[in-house]
């Protein structure tokens with residue numbers, strides 16, 4: 001793979017205006033980057049680097065690393081700052097992205113004859129489109145609904161064997177079908193694939209229970225990561241021949257060893273002789289993960305496995321404690337709560353009356369608020385939440401409080417906002 005790295009660096013020097021300038025300004029001799037370890041000595045770039053090196057900030061797209069005659073599609077990732085990052089894909093990039101998804105599908109037991117509903121959206125991001133292309137190599141049929149409110153006849157008529165979507169979309173489908181008197185457990189669906197966002201173990205377990213099927217995780221991004229769980233469901237395989245991944249701790253300002261948590265840092269690997277529309281070296285994804293193992297997997301694959309990445313953008317800090325959306329989700333999805341809740345939730349952090357006081361308000365959607373055992377739900381939430389956050393447990397009832405709000409279906413604030421729902425929002429004055 002070091003040969004691919006050397007080729008990628010040379011390709012960057014010759015074709016990426018950004019990296020040409022970066023090598024020069026950082027006094028990096030690209031010829032001295034010979035193996036993966038050499039990347040650890042280089043600085044990182046981030047999403048901000050991309051935003052600051054594209055119109056309207058610069059005249060040209062500095063990250064675009066192929067001529068227009070080579071660019072097949074243009075993509076944008078929304079990000080939380082609201083300014084999209086532009087990505088350029090050549091047809092070769094499409095083939096490599098599709099290859100990564102094809103491998104993931106195969107590692108999850110997919111094969112010829114499978115029929116797959118894709119609820120992930122077909123938009124300016126690459127996921128749904130490249131998954132569709134991946135199906136061609138496997139001999140699967142894709143039903144590209146692009147959203148989760150497809151009619152039930154899609155299931156009864158086409159007898160699909162799998163659905164791809166986010167945890168919440170798939171919970172939503174199960175709920176809707178049940179309302180129509182249809183048993184999802186007895187449907188033609190054999191497996192579910194979730195992706196697009198991180199989730200708590202508890203919410204996946206609940207999804208698997210509702211559908212009575214295995215649920216596999218994928219982690220894809222326009223940057224080209226595409227990692228997936230195999231049938232072992234014990235971490236996500238990284239396609240190490242097409243992307244190199246390191247883990248970096250911004251606090252320590254250094255790369256960390258396997259088993260330690262940090263940000264996933266990516267480097268594209270272009271096969272020798274290949275072209276690439278947007279290549280990235282030492283790119284900080286701002287998603288946190290852990291390298292779980294580099295040992296061969298019982299599934300037969302040898303690529304390293306990582307923990308399901310979490311988005312740093314979905315983390316807020318309370319009393320020196322990081323609080324991720326998934327921490328809230330874990331509390332909501334405690335098994336006994338799910339007799340009363342739909343799983344939809346949102347949480348807001350407020351400043352208390354004194355400057356040091358912090359209030360977390362958690363709203364949970366109930367199947368029926370009147371019939372909900374609110375004490376039980378609150379206690380289950382607190383037990384899970386405070387056990388995982390000892391610093392907050394110490395402050396609980398002193399200068400940190402949680403209030404619970406139980407809503408009827410459709411009443412959460414997130415339903416009134418378009419786009420990706422934000423389930424953890426910091427409303428303190430900055």
Ligand SMILES: [Zn+2]
Nearest residue numbers: 230297299301
């Ligand atoms: Zn495996």
